[in-house]
Amino acid sequence: MEIKWYIGLALALFCTGIVGVLTRRNSIIIFMCIELMLNAVNLLLVAFSKMHAASALGQTMPNVVSDAQIFVFFIMVVAAAEVSVGLAIIVMLYRNTHSVDVNFLNRLKN
Amino acid sequence: MSITEILFWGLSVLALFGAVMVVASKSPIHSILFLIVVFFAISGHYILLNAQFLAIVNIIVYAGAIMVLFLFVVMLMNLNAESEPKKNRMLQFAGLISGGCLFLVLIAAISDTTQASQMVQMGGGNNGLIKNLGMVLFKDYVLPFEISSVLFLSAMIGAVVIGKKEKENS
Numbered sequence: 680m681e682i683k684w685y686i687g688l689a690l691a692l693f694c695t696g697i698v699g700v701l702t703r704r705n706s707i708i709i710f711m712c713i714e715l716m717l718n719a720v721n722l723l724l725v726a727f728s729k730m731h732a733a734s735a736l737g738q739t740m741p742n743v744v745s746d747a748q749i750f751v752f753f754i755m756v757v758a759a760a761e762v763s764v765g766l767a768i769i770v771m772l773y774r775n776t777h778s779v780d781v782n783f784l785n786r787l788k789n
Numbered sequence: 790m791s792i793t794e795i796l797f798w799g800l801s802v803l804a805l806f807g808a809v810m811v812v813a814s815k816s817p818i819h820s821i822l823f824l825i826v827v828f829f830a831i832s833g834h835y836i837l838l839n840a841q842f843l844a845i846v847n848i849i850v851y852a853g854a855i856m857v858l859f860l861f862v863v864m865l866m867n868l869n870a871e872s873e874p875k876k877n878r879m880l881q882f883a884g885l886i887s888g889g890c891l892f893l894v895l896i897a898a899i900s901d902t903t904q905a906s907q908m909v910q911m912g913g914g915n916n917g918l919i920k921n922l923g924m925v926l927f928k929d930y931v932l933p934f935e936i937s938s939v940l941f942l943s944a945m946i947g948a949v950v951i952g953k954k955e956k957e958n959s
Binding site: 683715754759 | 793794797801805806808809812816817820821824827828831833834835838839840842844845846850851854855858859860862863865866880881883884885887888889890891895899900904905906907908909910911914916917920922925926927929930937940941943944945947948951952
């Protein structure tokens with residue numbers, strides 16, 4: 680499979696996430712769209728590492744595939760930590776304002 | 790058309806359909822379920838690329854833990870019945886146009902590169918197996934691994950502190 684199809688797929692997923700962030704008002708769905716963008720980038724990172732493993736460039740960098748996958752693993756670790764804190768913030772906002780609409784949250788004070 | 794290409798296109802269509810439905814569906818519960826579909830499709834892509842450890846971790850962490858957390862939050866808030874108030878159609882249209890413009894610009898930018906038709910190694914190579922990745926993780930990347938445990942601890946403390954009930958004196 681050529682790399683351009685992977686780039687196209689990852690770009691389509693990423694731009695879908697961006698459209699979701701821009702058009703939706705529910706903060707939980709905005710958060711889910713951010714997860715979607717993170718996953719698109721992860722997929723592209725793995726695909727690029729396999730591209731370099733397949734080309735002649737891989738001869739000089741034997742660990743390129745392992746390094747990329749460890750990198751993606753750490754991205755997932757950070758994403759998990761981010762989700763736990765972000766959902767706690769959303770729950771607290773809902774408790775204070777009884778809404779998850781981001782237009783009601785445009786002022787940080789109370 | 791080989792079996793790998795058929796699987797690639799099927800998983801791509803599934804992922805894109807799920808992503809569009811995440812954005813388009815009215816109910817947050819449906820969005821979460823479609824996002825789980827997207828994660829399973831991306832895990833299928835990882836398996837096609839022979840990144841089996843990442844495929845399993847993606848299913849366990851994202852579909853198993855993070856999405857259940859989202860589901861719990863949505864159910865605790867009882868949002869599934871509440872319909873989202875109508876946003877300005879003009880703003881929605883503007884968001885769609887700007888996202889589409891970004892997509893077009895990026896596609897046009899990569900379509901000029903000479904390496905766009907380089908092949909990706911599908912399958913093959915045992916770099917993505919758990920044994921190999923474990924050796925790399927605990928030899929070369931042991932310090933970031935330990936630091937990430939501190940990150941998790943701070944995230945846990947932060948979540949508890951933020952989610953704690955406020956005292957009534959305020």
